[in-house]
Amino acid sequence: MLKHLYDTDCVTWSPQGKLFQVEYAMEAVKQGSICLGLKSSENVVLCSLKRQPSELAGYQEKQFKIDDHMAIAIAGLTADARVLCKYMRTECLEYKYTYESHHPVGRLVFKVAEKSQHKTQSGAKRPYGVGLLVAGIDPNGVHLFETCPSGNYYEYKCQAIGSRSQAARTYFESWFHLFEKSTLEQLVLHGLSAIKKAIMEDEELNEKNVEVGILGKNLKFTHLNAQELKDYIAKLEGFNPNSQIQQE
Amino acid sequence: MYIPVNDMLKHFKQDAPAMANITHKSDQWSPYHDNSGTVLAVGIPGAVIVAGDTRLSNGYNILSRDATKLSQLTDKCVLATAGQYADFIALRKFLQQRLQLYEFQNEVQASTETVAHLLSRELYSRRFFPYYTFNLLAGLDENNHGVVYGYDAIGSYDQMTYGVQGSGQELVVAVLDNQLKGYNKINKTIPQTREEILDIILDCFSCAAERDIHTGDNVEILIITAAGTERIVKPLRKD
Numbered sequence: 001m002l003k004h005l006y007d008t009d010c011v012t013w014s015p016q017g018k019l020f021q022v023e024y025a026m027e028a029v030k031q032g033s034i035c036l037g038l039k040s041s042e043n044v045v046l047c048s049l050k051r052q053p054s055e056l057a058g059y060q061e062k063q064f065k066i067d068d069h070m071a072i073a074i075a076g077l078t079a080d081a082r083v084l085c086k087y088m089r090t091e092c093l094e095y096k097y098t099y100e101s102h103h104p105v106g107r108l109v110f111k112v113a114e115k116s117q118h119k120t121q122s123g124a125k126r127p128y129g130v131g132l133l134v135a136g137i138d139p140n141g142v143h144l145f146e147t148c149p150s151g152n153y154y155e156y157k158c159q160a161i162g163s164r165s166q167a168a169r170t171y172f173e174s175w176f177h178l179f180e181k182s183t184l185e186q187l188v189l190h191g192l193s194a195i196k197k198a199i200m201e202d203e204e205l206n207e208k209n210v211e212v213g214i215l216g217k218n219l220k221f222t223h224l225n226a227q228e229l230k231d232y233i234a235k236l237e238g239f240n241p242n243s244q245i246q247q248e
Numbered sequence: 249m250y251i252p253v254n255d256m257l258k259h260f261k262q263d264a265p266a267m268a269n270i271t272h273k274s275d276q277w278s279p280y281h282d283n284s285g286t287v288l289a290v291g292i293p294g295a296v297i298v299a300g301d302t303r304l305s306n307g308y309n310i311l312s313r314d315a316t317k318l319s320q321l322t323d324k325c326v327l328a329t330a331g332q333y334a335d336f337i338a339l340r341k342f343l344q345q346r347l348q349l350y351e352f353q354n355e356v357q358a359s360t361e362t363v364a365h366l367l368s369r370e371l372y373s374r375r376f377f378p379y380y381t382f383n384l385l386a387g388l389d390e391n392n393h394g395v396v397y398g399y400d401a402i403g404s405y406d407q408m409t410y411g412v413q414g415s416g417q418e419l420v421v422a423v424l425d426n427q428l429k430g431y432n433k434i435n436k437t438i439p440q441t442r443e444e445i446l447d448i449i450l451d452c453f454s455c456a457a458e459r460d461i462h463t464g465d466n467v468e469i470l471i472i473t474a475a476g477t478e479r480i481v482k483p484l485r486k487d
Contacts, residue, residue, distance in 0.1 A: 065352075089349075089352055093345050093348060093349060096345070097341055097345050
């Protein structure tokens with residue numbers, strides 16, 4: 001992206017009606033490694049590709065539990081994600097303390113969006129440089145939300161954000177009509193197939209660089225462990241979504 | 249000034265005549281209610297057994313026959329509380345919230361020793377308006393052996409092999425001293441197996457229910473091991 005006039009701070013509009021600082025913040029999300037989410041009528045699955053700064057380093061975690069019924073996957077500035085994660089966790093704990101029930105998902109996403117918007121309308125602040133995929137289950141049903149640095153939020157059937165996410169979204173466009181009735185296993189395989197479309201030619205999916213989190217109406221949020229990931233990745237070879245259509 | 253001892257009563261009565269006829273008002277509102285009941289906990293190698301009756305009372309009235317006094321805080325430890333039920337609920341909520349925050353920050357559940365210390369500090373933080381709770385914290389230590397911590401209302405605590413709190417405390421603890429430690433026992437056989445100790449605990453509650461009006465209805469028993477938690481409920485006298 002080239003530098004523009006009118007992009008020094010958040011309180012200056014461009015003549016075309018853009019807030020460039022907010023747009024640049026959304027660029028930061030696009031630079032993060034891919035994470036995606038998809039849901040059925042019973043489950044939500046989050047898949048992400050973990051980056052390793054160097055061979056000596058560990059892999060950066062991209063999925064965080066917010067409460068038993070809710071989790072996020074992040075793309076962008078991890079430090080900003082930590083701040084939002086802590087905020088969401090505290091809100092959920094306080095809600096549970098007061099009302100003895102789980103925080104409704106949409107309501108919490110709204111709170112995060114409000115917080116994000118606040119940073120786009122102040123001279124001394126900058127927007128959060130992170131996009132979240134929020135997976136959650138409440139009495140209103142199964143949810144997948146995306147939040148933006150701009151303060152917008154959207155609900156999705158499935159979505160991918162981050163680097164090379166368009167490839168994953170293209171995969172989703174072909175197959176999302178199957179997700180509603182998919183089993184948990186099928187959802188995970190779809191998620192991994194979508195991620196596979198987005199990795200570079202010389203990279204391969206393995207249990208170290210991929211992270212899968214699952215959530216269900218009777219299933220608290222859990223990460224798949226290394227062995228389970230290996231098994232799923234092995235199953236990818238023989239996975240054919242067409243066979244799912246024939247079942248129905 | 250010097251007042252001879254024999255003259256003291258006369259002196260004070262004259263000086264402050266208003267004080268002579270004072271009567272104590274005993275019907276001021278109290279924030280405390282004793283909802284009574286009995287809890288006990290026994291630690292053995294490899295497991296800890298916590299039990300509490302399920303009767304909730306207020307004076308001579310029964311408020312509920314099915315109210316739990318036990319609260320599992322982590323996979324490895326359980327809080328058992330006798331005293332005021334409202335304070336038990338408040339204390340339990342605080343600990344549940346604080347321990348979830350601990351788990352988020354440390355990526356691992358708090359050990360029993362940590363929970364024990366946290367409970368003590370929370371109780372002392374209310375030194376000047378105490379939680380009316382008499383607690384036992386029972387759990388597995390780092391080697392998965394059973395430990396029991398006993399507390400007073402303001403957080404003084406110590407580790408014990410077994411503990412009892414509540415209205416049946418004096419009745420039950422004497423039996424446990426005899427059965428589990430062999431105090432004052434002629435034939436000093438100490439039970440070793442879980443089943444023997446469970447039998448003793450059930451007997452203790454039956455005994456307490458016989459003599460203590462606030463203990464009865466059901467006894468709820470939780471057995472914590474490294475493999476998980478088992479729950480048993482047995483009936484007690486309902487009168």
